[in-house]
Amino acid sequence: MSLKDRLSARLSKSRQRLNESMNILFQRGAKLDDGFWDNLEETLILSDMGPAACMELVEELRDETRRQAIPDAESVRERLISKIVDLFVVGEADLFDDAPAVILFVGINGAGKTTTVGKLAKSAVDAGHSVLLGSADTFRAAAIEQLDEWAARANVDVVKRERGSDPASVCFEAVERGEQVGSDFVLIDTAGRLHTSDDLMRELQKVVGVTRKRSRVPVKVVLVIDATTGQNGLEQAKVFNKALDLDAVIVTKLDGTAKGGIAVAISNELQLPIVRIGIGESIDDLGPFEPRDFVEALLGAQD
């Protein structure tokens, strides 16, 4: 099964309502009246894409439909999908294209950073890369143990210190060790923090700063964000981006509850590529991001 199929399958439950409304919407036939546009706007807003962006999108579509005499709802949908797809920023290179590199994972509490690092380590190893993990989440209880577990599964080493030690020193050591053993990728997990907590954001700035300064290979900073987050997610991304100059975004927990429209907003507003999406618990459920598949799944397109 391709990731796209799995994505569709995983999203199906949560998508049901959205899907239904979209289908009803698009099966109304050729009649493109006020009701149609209102419903379209509602459907989009319910996906967490952000009201302003949604309204703009609908307004644009409406205008084009009028000017270009677009006949029916089906053609409108095609245009809608490509418009949303165009909102995404496409990364020039994938996360694992150019080795060696050091990649730091940041985000708020409970976004799924540690799990993401674990899964990425496994897939990078499977692709034939050498990987070293760094556990810079020295704050949360059991975070180190959790990463250890993932390291065992991927059969890689972890640089770690006891709980409560300085996260920057863990990064320093991880970078150093990575250089010594010649790792292709050093993946570093950091402690979750709310973007409104200035102290912790400063600490993270220091962690990232130390890593960038020490590392001779490129350092990438990746934001991990929970797809259930509403419009606050954009604010989170903005603050993290401003403090750390992010390189990419990973959206997790797209299965189950998520709508994930906030991914569109973040990518577009901050001009950041989405490099992976997480759609489930298993190790294969973290896959590359394909804008078109994502949008079709989001809008419930059938093929």
Add this chain to the structure above:
Amino acid sequence: MLDNLSNKLQGILGGLRSKGRLSERDIDVAMHEIRMALLEADVNFKVVKNFVSRTKERCLASEILDSLTPGQNVVKVVLEELTALLGSDDSKFKLPDKMPVIVMLVGLQGSGKTTAAAKLAYYFKQRKHLPLLVACDVYRPAAADQLQSLGDEMGVSVFRGDGKDPVGIAKASLGYAKENLRDIIIIDTAGRLHVDERMMDEAAAIKAAVSPDQILMVIDAMTGQDATNVVTAFAEKVDFDGVIMSKMDGDARGGAALSVREVTGKPIKFISDGEKPSSLEEFHPDRMAKRILGMGDMVSIIERAKLVAEQEAEQEAIEAERIAKAELTFDDFITLNRQLHKMGGASKFISAIPGGEKALKSGQVQEDFFDRIEIIVNSMTKEERQKPSLLNGSRRARIARGAGVNVSDVNQAVARFNETRKMLKKMQGAAMQQQASKKPKKGKNRKKARKAAKGPMRGIPGMAGMSMKDLKQLQDMLGE
């Protein structure tokens, strides 16, 4: 809290307020902006739609548009509708009259249940309950440890059971609570996705096993449009009674807070906005609506101050009892004097004592005599303050030199001090008598008397069980 939404709404309404006349077009524009602001705040789409149409209709009514202050009236309508959205009737958390009361928490992963459980325990502890935290999250690594360490910090006991079977732990906690005289059980359950049937069944099983008096759902205030689906699913499966909104701090949009009531009909009971255990507060729809519209929330501030004052008063009452039990010392005398100043000075106090007013007028009592004693006391050693009987001739001479007074002044002060001690004892007796005459069955029970002092007025230091109110009553009684 909800700063973003708050700022936007205030901006929109501020624009209307400044206008002398409002046209339908003005209302249209404002309502469009309000709709946008609410959607930006993650308020559920349908909730916004209904809210805006209700508000708009009311605002377009002629009594609003044609009134002398249309802007003000629009603000009033928005306030009323916002209050209604948040839940118009009292959402106060009421404890049933039984023991132990069982409260169960449910919610998604990462919504903050464990933290909320601990905060709730602290909330009850503050209100003289003996809560018990029960760790039924057996899946998340270290969840029980987290609850344990939070419980230890607050001095609340935590029941972990065998750490394996959530239903079994919940059941066993009842017996434990009864044995250990815990009157409120707070059950922390594992987080679950609302689409996870197995976990939802487990929550239902715990519910069936212990039949909780209250089931509270913990919702992350940062959740987006999906929040309504989540609460609906939980309402269907475990039918919760109310909501705790977590993570209301920072720049949380709080859309979920504004949607949950309308969508499920379940009231928000508590909001939590920080890391500290004391950061859980009762939710009041009217006050929150006012806060969002920038009308301030004085009531909550006053209530917080009152709670602090009550705690202080209780501390004083304990001290007062100690003074009454033990012999009065000069240290207590200074404390007493300072408290007298806080209450408006000695004269006010003396005039409240039966016959005191008369004594003041006739010049029998010098108003500043407590102050003069304080100066003398300041020249005493620690030991002398604790044990006035130590004060022999040479000590008195030394004190007089230190305080810059004559030995006779020191003698007088000591004599006054002894008198005061006697007076206090007498008054305490009188207070008891009065209590006894009011409630003859209860007799001379000091505890009861102390309870009576827990009114809005503080107990009078040095007189256990007496408040100003009691004193006044006493005065009236004697005057008759």
